Structures are given as C-alpha cells and as structure tokens.
Amino acid sequence: MELEIIKTVASTLTTILEEEGIMSLDELRDMANLQEKEVLLALDWLHGEERIELLPAGNVVSVMLIF
16 A cells, blocks of 8 residues: 555544544544555554554554544
C-alpha cells in the first residue's frame, strides 16, 4: 500500500478518534468503514509518529489519540 494512501487513512482515523475518544480497534474499523489491513497499516504509521497509544485489555485492543 502506498504511503499517501496510508496517510489518508490515518487522517480519517485521527478525525474519528478526535470526535469519539478512546475506541476499540473493531469499533474504529467499523466506524471508518475500512478493511482491517488498511486500519492496521494506518495505526502502525500513527504509532510510529507517536500520535496514538494502543491499550490492550484482554482480547480487546483500544486506541487513544495522543495530543
């Protein structure tokens, strides 16, 4: 996947997280209406940029935007 596409998906996810707050990975994927691969690649990029925090709890991983 091209970096520009990943950045576009990351921007979409950032907007959702700004509006909704902490969300599970599944909730975020469903709200963004994207494929899991697209979401995971974008989250990996955002994590590398130190824009998100991943919060594992049992079988659920939540995502939190870092301001």
